[in-house]
Amino acid sequence: MDISKKNCNFAVVFRNTTMKVIILGHGNIGRAAEQALKMAPDMELVGVYHHNDSLADVVADVALVCTPTREVPDYVPQLLKRGICTVDSFDIHQQIYNLKQQFDPLCHSAKAVSIVSAGWDPGSDSMVRALMTALVPEGNMFTNFGPGRSMGHTVAAKAIPGVKDALSMTLPAGKGKHNRHVYIEIEEGYSFEQVKAALLNDDYFAHDYTEVELVSSVEALQTTDHGVHIERNGCCGNKDNQQLDFSMRINNPALTAQFMVSCARAAYRMKHQQRYGAYTTIELAPADLLPGTLEQLVKTFV
């Protein structure tokens, strides 16, 4: 029997079964993943695991790894070794390829699939950038983030001595450049000017134009709104001025968790097609992210 033919039919048949999913980590993303799973017609949430819970008895098809990014490299191998497919939203761009390479042999040994960096950037934006480049192979591309909270910069601001609470907003300044606006509350005994100078000297802030504002309540300014605008202009063949544009305004944890849930579907299907391995989002087909039969999907989206 031709294996590719078997897999092809198998994939179609498989599109309407129920997969068992667990959530590991119950912060913003983990809680949003719980909500996203309620909307998924083909998935069942079978467990929520917290930091330090034992994973020895976990039985599931796919695990959504919603831990802090730096814990992803520790947790994913534990799950893969149990034959459980994984989806994470690891977001340190420079380390993604190595992480994929590290998980890949574990996937092959365990006959599993791991989808790395399946948030929105890295994640769905990566797919958009690759698609835009397939449409317009020569040209300029700009990814503009925000306005929205930068988690990394917020954590860096909070670590400055004298900062009681902080919120660092990323503000798009056009054509891939960004400004930062940092709201801070300060501890008693510190001066604003002193704290501000220390913050502007921090490596996280030293390279972008940054404004610092003293506020009475950072809490009152918190939102989970975010957004992105990806632009690509260039040429196809001998025709220039081809203009492509993608943007979103979103609730950040909800969108991240939803995309992880959609990628869980792809992991499950690829496993059952024996396409074991660790994949980034640009290696996934959009149809594998969606519930329904292939016939339904083609008739709906193509």
Next chain:
Amino acid sequence: MDISKKNCNFAVVFRNTTMKVIILGHGNIGRAAEQALKMAPDMELVGVYHHNDSLADVVADVALVCTPTREVPDYVPQLLKRGICTVDSFDIHQQIYNLKQQFDPLCHSAKAVSIVSAGWDPGSDSMVRALMTALVPEGNMFTNFGPGRSMGHTVAAKAIPGVKDALSMTLPAGKGKHNRHVYIEIEEGYSFEQVKAALLNDDYFAHDYTEVELVSSVEALQTTDHGVHIERNGCCGNKDNQQLDFSMRINNPALTAQFMVSCARAAYRMKHQQRYGAYTTIELAPADLLPGTLEQLVKTFV
């Protein structure tokens, strides 16, 4: 040896070889495909075939089928039977799934890959719609076309008795609705009002708001500019008001041909991964559309 592991490595190795490509049909799309192939670092144009040329001696890895849409179902099987992968831009949405089903067994017999409907709509827009739905699974989606020339409506207008030349523009009227503006020149002996009435009665025009304008030269108004704007608003989990937006302004044949060329790359790779079959664009991974090694692609786009 684990076949999936072999394929995985094979795919990476294969990304820098040169594939031999032919063009079948030399109208707007075929000529634009010639230009697009000049920019492709991993492809070589080895032949251009015209209507009625014999395909008996063709040797190539992939054929770009740039014939009129209605000839696609005749030409593709001839190429697949010779083991040549195909890419077409068949654009009759309702017939795409059946076409895929018709080509699929031929692909398996010939160990080939056929990518159907690989223009921009159907084609890249289909991928965008599927991706948007993976991000926001419940909501509304609107595809707004134009302003740009509608080939189908232009042909229909030209067929009205008394029409000497015509150009039907599709004008977006918001939220997936469209108006039409038809420029016509008329033959001697016909009145404008008479021709206009016949045109507005034609089934192609009877269902949309249509304006007809008499001009002295349709030729002077011809452009190949076109565009699309896809909007999706809805919810992820329990968060609504998630807003996604994709748009492009493009030279139509150049973008269509470029995307066919990018899909030729996917066909070639999938064939060498033994993933034989007929695929629509929503079944393709963005990375497979691009030249370069997987490492380069992940580091660039993810």
